[in-house]
Amino acid sequence: MSAPLNPPISQAIRAEARKREIAARRRSGRVALLFIAPALGLVALFLLFPVVFNLGLSFTRWQRFSGLDEFGGLMNYQRLFMVPYFSDVVINTAMWVIGAITLPLAFGLGLALLLRGVPGEGLFKSLFFLPRVLAPAAVGTIWFYVYAPDGVINSLAGAAVGQDIDYGWLFESHTITPAIIMTFVWQTLGINMVLLLLGMAAIPRDPIEAAHVDGASSWQIFRHIVWPLLLPTVFVVTILNVIAGFTAFDLIWVMANGYPAQRSLSLAVYMYYETFSNSRWAFGAAIAVMLSALVILVSWALTVMQSRVEERIR
């Protein structure tokens, strides 16, 4: 009879070693937890708690001085659909999201392609990026006067056609939102351009040079090589633009406060308006819940699309 390969004494040592390893892991886990505890605490206090509190608020009757302790059920959510101009709010928000996704991206991409390798590229990039560093409230104030009846746009248009034009871009219900979106585009296309230029810089040169050698046109190179490889960056830019579109506030507040007949309201501005101007705290909370749900839903859909596209590229 031969001796066992693993004598009992060695098993005991191994078990002891495992115990020590587990204890060490637990210790290091506790230390790690200790390190991230302040951050976790802050997130819980300033993000998770307000989100849960806001959700709870949306089911109360709180407005002005009272109602915080009264359960209102779905009252605030129902009320939203009774507001006569709610359809305008939804349409404006949709216009903002579509406009914020497509226009800065299209113009930013166009500029990125145009400026790549052009003499003075750095100067042009700085110029186009400049509006991004201005406060939106300042931008809104400047553009309010650009769009004014006696502003720059009407003056230029008047000079071009040889007659006085005093069109009120921000005073007409069908031009107010597009006009403000164009201001947003002016301010944000610079950051879109810079992000896309960074994405382009990360594209390997080899397939492009190979395509050149094979006689591919610029459009074919863009369509079949640059664009697919740029898509991950495009998705990141798109998600940022979607969030910016849904939460657009400053420009609308400054350029269209009260004009005309709430025809410029987006969900984000409407939330502020009901909460702080009308003191309907619970109703404002319900709008915030709806807005957050929409942003999360659209961002999630885009993230899923992004990962599928990335998988296909791989």
Place this chain on the structure above:
Amino acid sequence: MRVSTLLASAAITAAGWTAASAQDVTFYYDKSGWDEGFAALIEGASEASGLDIAGQQQTPTDRYQAYIMSSIAGGATPAIFTWWNGKQLDSLVETGEIADLTALWDEAIEAGWFSEAERELFSVDGTPYAIPLNVARWPVLYNKDAFEAAGIEQPPQSWDELIAAADALKEAGYVPFNAPAVGGWMGFIWFSELMIRTDPDAFVGLTDGSVPYDGPEVQRAMEIWTDFYERGYFTDAREQDETRFMVNEEAAMYLIGEWTAGILANRGMEPGEQIGAFLLPPIDAETENSVIVEAAPIVFSADAMEEMPALMDAARYLMSPEAGNALGAANGIYSGNLMTDAPNAIVSDVNAIIAEDAPRSIVRWWEAVPPELQGDLVSQMNAFMLDPTEENAQRVMDDMQALNESYWAFQ
């Protein structure tokens, strides 16, 4: 080292706490541009009461209101603060946190400082809960030179005379009325005025939900408003400088609170010399003569009043002619105290008109309407001013009524 740092922090905190405790009362307000007047009022109230009162301005108005409402909801009602009368005061008083000032008003009326009319402006269900910071009537301010140039000898006494004056002013090259829609709130001015000039009771009914915003009373006011636009009686509502057309003498009349006289004076139009005032006449001879009154109340916490009886002395001072004169001298604001000097010729003129005609005082629409409806409805009125057509008037009335119904359905 750590212990000493901790001790130093504790000492600094304690010093700060002690300094804060030395402050007896904070007087909150949101009126920007009245700093000099508030400084004078606070100094006088501190002296009269022996309390250490400090002023605290908070702007903009929505943030100020949010602060006050959340303080009250959290059981920390500020001791003294400015508020709004009408429905705004009603809902504030409903909290049970505001001091009843009946005794103080009895004294003030007996001393001849105020009349029952002013007391009514600051009362809820007959009990006064506030004292006046200011009282402003809404006359038509007019350019005397323009009237002279148009051959108008005296302010219009009837609706027909008003129309004749407007036509004469147009003929002389003036736009009859300055009517901006700047700031998102001015839309209610002409709407309110035309309502009280056609049916003052219906105007009051609008504010309590008993009269619809698309009923015949409002239809009539909107028809007149549309007609005035068709006749070219109003300036471009898109103008962002609210007094520009008056100051550059393109417009001849301006329906607005009498406090605007101070703004015009600062821009070179001297009240009394270049600017006069009159009340818009009723449209029908049988309609009751009335005047829109805007009143800014000061309220006191019931608990603070109980804990610090000297606060009543501060309140008494704030109602006094001395306080009224101090505010008038500092900012040209009229406190409504009958024993004060009129801060300018416009206030003096309006006082004389009211003494002679004794019109019915009607609380301004902004204060009279439920606060939750203010923004929505005035925005519709602004929208009409930007597109003053019959078609848009109907849409505005329909939308206002839909908003009105939606509000009352949830009350």
